[in-house]
Amino acid sequence: MMDNFAGHSLHLETARLRLRPFEDGDFELAVPFYRDPDFLNAMEEVPPDEPVTADYLRRAGKAMAEQGFLFAIVEKASGRTIGETCLQWMNLDRGKIPGEKVMRLPIGIWDKSLWGRGYGKEAARRLMTYAFEELGIDRLCPMDVSADNARSVALWRSLGMTVAREVDGGRVLDFEISRTEYERMQREER
Numbered sequence: 001m002m003d004n005f006a007g008h009s010l011h012l013e014t015a016r017l018r019l020r021p022f023e024d025g026d027f028e029l030a031v032p033f034y035r036d037p038d039f040l041n042a043m044e045e046v047p048p049d050e051p052v053t054a055d056y057l058r059r060a061g062k063a064m065a066e067q068g069f070l071f072a073i074v075e076k077a078s079g080r081t082i083g084e085t086c087l088q089w090m091n092l093d094r095g096k097i098p099g100e101k102v103m104r105l106p107i108g109i110w111d112k113s114l115w116g117r118g119y120g121k122e123a124a125r126r127l128m129t130y131a132f133e134e135l136g137i138d139r140l141c142p143m144d145v146s147a148d149n150a151r152s153v154a155l156w157r158s159l160g161m162t163v164a165r166e167v168d169g170g171r172v173l174d175f176e177i178s179r180t181e182y183e184r185m186q187r188e189e190r
Helices: 026-034 037-043 054-066 119-133 150-158 179-189
Strands: 017-021 068-075 081-089 102-104 107-109 139-141 162-167 172-178
Touching: 017 119, 026 037, 026 054, 026 081, 037 107, 054 068, 054 081, 068 119, 081 119, 107 119, 119 139, 119 150, 119 179, 150 172, 172 179
Parallel strands: 102 139
Antiparallel strands: 017 068, 068 081, 081 102, 081 107, 139 172, 162 172
16 A cells, blocks of 8 residues: 555645645545535536545546645644645646646545535645745636535635636636735735
8 A cells, every 4th residue: 555645745734734645545534425425516527427436536636646736634633634635737728828837726625514614725725825835836726616516616716716717608617816816915915
């Protein structure tokens, strides 16, 4: 079994969370949550054609790990792994901008009892800071957000992001924030 599935050694922290490299064993932890229809609908635009197993998640995780920084989200107080996120180099043509370094930011808090506590925002804000300030990206783009997912839509808007495009007749939204918008927001917060 691979100890560090993510293939990077980056550890980030917030007040309540640790973001650590995703490990192979985390896939087994994730399976029950991906079998919950509410969580699956929040994470996947279209439900998978096959049952969600650790191997299914491992295949998806492999692509994400190869294209960026795959993290497990750990709640500091309990030490429990509560979700996943990835700073992923843009892999969708519609999100690529010639001459710009663009990243995606998928995120999921697995346990519904933890939804609404700000964990997703806390993790996303930390990754946004890392991406702009350490990696020097030009644009961050959460993609494939269901327009019906009010929590996700509110999350991205609360972080200063705007809808870059509507896909599939407006049922799917791609959000973005540019470096200029991020820096302006940082100045306003000081």
